[in-house]
Amino acid sequence: MLDDYEREALREIQHxxxxxxxDFAKSFGTDAQRLHRAATPDLSRRAYTVMLVFSSAFAxxxxxxxxxxxxxxxxxLTGWVxxxxxxxxxxxx
Numbered sequence: 540m541l542d543d544y545e546r547e548a549l550r551e552i553q554h555x556x557x558x559x560x561x562d563f564a565k566s567f568g569t570d571a572q573r574l575h576r577a578a579t580p581d582l583s584r585r586a587y588t589v590m591l592v593f594s595s596a597f598a599x600x601x602x603x604x605x606x607x608x609x610x611x612x613x614x615x616l617t618g619w620v621x622x623x624x625x626x627x628x629x630x631x632x
Contacts, residue, residue: 584624587620587621587623588624591620591621594616594617595617597613598611598614598617601613
């Protein structure tokens with residue numbers, strides 16, 4: 540945390556940068572936003588992984604329990620989730 544003196548000094552520096560070179564000052568704002576987004580965890584990727592693990596395990600349990608049709612359907616769903624996950628991550632830069 541910055542105290543009042545440091546916060547005021549930072550505001551003064553920011554103001555000087557905006558006055559002297561607005562494009563330079565704006566570049567810091569966009570970089571900070573980009574870094575903030577990159578630092579946040581990708582919860583949807585974790586959700587896909589959890590769905591893959593549970594649906595695969597449940598498909599094996601169904602197969603062992605004697606329900607091959609349901610096991611194949613669940614395996615197909617698992618394949619679709621894996622496909623969606625791989626293509627979603629490939630679209631991101």
